[in-house]
Amino acid sequence: MEKEFIRNFCIIAHIDHGKSTLADRLLQITGTISDRQMVEQVLDSMELEREKGVTIKASAVRMLYRHSSGKEYELNLIDTPGHVDFSYEVSxxxxxxxxxxxVVDATQGIEAQTLANLYLALDADLTIIPVINKIDLPSARVAEVAQEIQNLLGTPPEEILAVSAKEGTNVEKVLEAVVERVPSPRGDTSLPLRALVFDSHYDSYKGVVAYVRVFDGMIRPEDTLRVMSSGIDFRPVEVGIFSPDMRPVSVLSAGEVGYVATGLKTVSECRVGDTITSSTSPAAEPLPGFRHPKPMVFAGIYPVENEDYERLKEALEKLQLNDASLVFQPEKSQALNFGFRCGFLGLFHMEIIQERLEREYDLDIVVTAPSVEYEVVLRTGEVVRIDSPALLPDEGLIEEIREPWMVVQIFTPMEYYGTVMDLVRRRRGIFREQEYPAPNRVQLTFEIPLSELIVDFFDELKSRTRGYGSMDYHFAEYRPGDLVKLEVLVAGEPVDALATIVHRDQAYHKGQALVSKLKEVIPRQLFDVAIQAAAGGRIISRANVKALRKDVLAKCYGGDVTRKKKLLEKQKRGKKRMKMIGNVEIPQEAFLAVLGLEED
Known part of the structure; x- marks a missing residue:
């Protein structure tokens, strides 16, 4: 199709503002999907996506739409992930x-991720079409939300579309606005091929299927292509479009969106953001913006049963085929035996991987408390990166420890201003600025260590603001901090899986809270078990789990007192021996206790 009849657009929104439902209605109106094939959230094919109401994988679909002028247009909808952890994929x-x-919810108004994705869209120089969704709800505040959007974008209220994606009200106007307001794609078919990979998935028959937007040149199935960052050459297995299922075509030309089945074996060979070109006449330079997504949060994943180790390894390898941002390596823990140290983009990414391992691969796993990657400067001047507290060098060798800091934007109604400030202050946050994008709404900007952000910060923000607060964050820099390793010793043995790196000021309080919690969850043994917290080379807190007492005198009724003394002495010797060789089983709740530590 001619470039002037092509429109490429996406939908950006906060979680649960109706993005996937609007996509469903657009597919129905254009006849891309028949009513018989229709299911809710067509583009969210994963069970977890439907359940959590958030798009995890990007997807694309081509729709043919006949405008009121009688001309037919090719509309390419690219459905973007909706969570802050996937901001690189969104970009x-x-x-x-x-x-x-x-898309803005008529009952909720603008929220943090709406703004975050909007700024990404403005950076990419996109034409923004504001849409207010859910106008059918009794609590809809259409006029107020339209005013918020006008204050933010300067769009006159009459140009803001008010729709109900669920009911299908005014959705036709959205398609008309896309045709009339979104410019047709630029690009030249005579130039060397440059196609942007904006997502990919692994297919067991076709290898890695790259989702591409062609900027210059053409892709034909018989061409030999090259991935520019890795220099890998391949012959496509198939070239096609999404409609919404995969349909082969003979050519993809400049301006079009489709897929290339590469036949490559791992997604890491054809990453998101990479450029595909021709190997015979390659482009001089790739499209800008490509980078390797960097894991920010690390946790250990261990099988509950040791014999499941190989199954866990296979499951992680299969997940990595579709998700190049997941990294893992084997790890051994004294308490949990053999497992893997995994790196994730963020907490939500970690939660998704954990649930998929349990559901799709039927594995019983223990996940340790998440930690972040620290930069440790040694006295020799060498800088080492560690993602597990167990790997921290001896304190005498360390010059300084640097931790990752994030810039956090929190969007909240004015009445929760004080409680949000208090939450951030307790988490070592630094206030930067505030703005008032809408009446009775404030946007607060803070700097905060990532280690404080990953432990129930979002949950507490939601509870303190009764669900109205929302947040977005991005990496700022590594900064030196007065940090120490907080170790836990159970029966004199350090438990590496319970070790954390904390600020020195918080070590005593956190150590005490952790010891108290572990005392509740570690079961009683036949001998006294000492639980200790140590930081900076000294014990800072201790609690004892009292021994279970077996009544050895139950069988003694009457007789000489020496018989009783003899039995008690035998028990005493047995307890002493057991204390030397006894093993304390630590249940999974103990590892979750690290997560559940409440701030004072």
């Missing part, structure tokens, strides 16, 4: 478009 999907539908 690549936005680069593949010329326009974006900004």
């Amino acid at each position: 690549r999907a936005l680069m593949a478009c010329e326009g974006a539908l900004l």
